[in-house]
Amino acid sequence: MFGRLLRCLLPLLALLTSPTAWAQAPGRIVAVGDLHGDFDAWQAIARAAGLIDDRGRWSGGRTVLVQTGDIVDRGAGSRRILDHLMRLQREAPRVGGRVVVLTGNHEAMNVTGDLRYVDPGEYAAFATRGSVRLRDLLFEQQRAAFATRIGAAARKLSGGAVRQEWDRQTPLGLVEHQLAFSPVNGVYGRWIAANPVVAKMGDTLFVHGGLSAEYARFPLDELNRRAAAELKARSTDEAALINDPLGPLWYRGLVTRAPDPDEPPLPPGAVKLPSRPGIATELTQVLAATGTKRMVIGHTPSLKGIVIDHDARLIRIDTGISRYYGGPLSYLEIIGERLVPHVVPRPSAGTGMRQ
Structure with missing residues (x-):
């Protein structure tokens, strides 16, 4: 046994x-x-x-x-x-x-x-029927922070332009992709x-x-x-x-x-590898x-x-x-x-x- x-x-x-x-x-x-x-x-x-x-x-x-x-x-x-x-x-x-x-x-x-x-x-491999709604909810939560990050005010971007840039940077499936790679x-x-x-x-x-x-x-x-x-x-x-x-x-x-x-180039003043x-x-x-x-x-x-x-x-x-x-x-x-x-x-x- x-x-x-x-x-x-x-x-x-x-x-x-x-x-x-x-x-x-x-x-x-x-x-x-x-x-x-x-x-x-x-x-x-x-x-x-x-x-x-x-x-x-x-x-x-x-x-x-x-x-x-x-x-x-x-x-x-x-x-x-x-x-x-x-x-x-x-x-x-x-x-x-x-x-x-x-x-x-x-x-x-x-x-x-x-x-x-x-x-x-x-990203597309992670997209579902709920991906659009998930992206919309995330945009509502992060709208202000995202607008600041992309310099919307200085660039005089309208609300619609900010949303277009959000959609460009957040393809459907990206949110689910990052959740899966947590x-x-x-x-x-x-x-x-x-x-x-x-x-x-x-x-x-x-x-x-x-x-x-x-x-x-x-x-x-x-x-x-x-x-x-x-x-x-x-x-x-x-x-x-x-x-x-x-x-x-x-x-x-x-x-x-x-x-x-x-690899990005070394910043000014950085010490090079020996x-x-x-x-x-x-x-x-x-x-x-x-x-x-x-x-x-x-x-x-x-x-x-x-x-x-x-x-x-x-x-x-x-x-x-x-x-x-x-x-x-x-x-x-x-x-x-x-x-x-x-x-x-x-x-x-x-x-x-x-x-």
């Missing part, structure tokens, strides 16, 4: 166990990079990798899927990908598999209210805050942007705890791990030392500090495909999968010490699984 009970509890225990570090690597790992709202591309990759069946259910057996973040922004299918990954996280442990989703900088941006890259279709009460915000920003499986380290030498000094569990606390607080502090250019969500220094195009060790030297330091042989990252697109660099110590799996970038659909398969990049044909638009 105890054995039967234990077998029933194993899937639940797998879900509750922290995915930060596995002493031994799973037999097969499939790693997928930035998806940016392209649901059809995600479905094509998941099927090609043998992770799902024709109905979108987990069929990967004991495989561990690692998705390295940036599911959202730049594409209309973000909500569908989120829903599907959350479902697979529940299904995979029933047969000994696992789904680990890292938090990327774009997930953090959505949680903290930085919506500059949200696609109109992402780290306190929102279904996606809470899930994102609970996901790790770095995970270690055997000799392999997975992180969205890259782990800098500064952050490699901290235990991985601590990095994940800090990120979770900052996301729950919706921190916009530039020094917070989730916002720091040297932090694991944003760091590109293991790929390039060129300025990050997504000079850094060379990329190969820093990578060696980080891998030694974390007790790993290789690091798998997303964040910085390589439109030529997966890059296995620095004697297979750095693997870049963001290949611009989303139609926004138009790069190749890809996934990395890790079996023991073998690193196998795969390319998947891009499906015609709208051919993904319907949930």
Whole structure:
């Protein structure tokens, strides 16, 4: 009887166990990079990798899927990908598999209210028949504050013009979108805050942007705890791990030392970052500090495909999968010490699984 009970509890225990570090690597790992709202591309990759069946259910057996973040922004299918990954996280442990989703900088941006890259279709996915009424009520509550914020008086805007600007800045579905990404009460915000920003499986380290030498000094569990606390607080502090250019969500220094195009320029008088060790030297330091042989990252697109660099110590799996970038659909398969990049044909638009 105890054995039967234990077998029933194993899937639940797998879900509750922290995915930060596995002493031994799973037999097969499939790693997928930035998806940016392209649901059809995600479905094509998941099927090609043998992770799902024709109905979108987990069929990967004991495989561990690692998705390295940036599911959202730049594409209309973000909500569908989120829903599907959350479902697979529940299904995979029933047969000994696992789904680990890292938090990327774009997930953090959505949680903290930085919506500059949200696609109109992402808002539309949250719109309901009550969205117009909800937007009207919110406008009545915030009319005066909004008019002040946009300088309506100085610009001599009429009441109708103020309302038009409100509607332009508040597309239908935006309010519901932000409620869903609340780290306190929102279904996606809470899930994102609970996901790790770095995970270690055997000799392999997975992180969205890259782990800098500064952050490699901290235990991985601590990095994940800090990120979770900052996301729950919706921190916009530039020094917070989730916002720091040297932090694991944003760091590109293991790929390039060129300025990050997504980062604003330093304000006048700001202190510039100190000079850094060379990329190969820093990578060696980080891998030694974390007790790993290789690091798998997303964040910085390589439109030529997966890059296995620095004697297979750095693997870049963001290949611009989303139609926004138009790069190749890809996934990395890790079996023991073998690193196998795969390319998947891009499906015609709208051919993904319907949930």
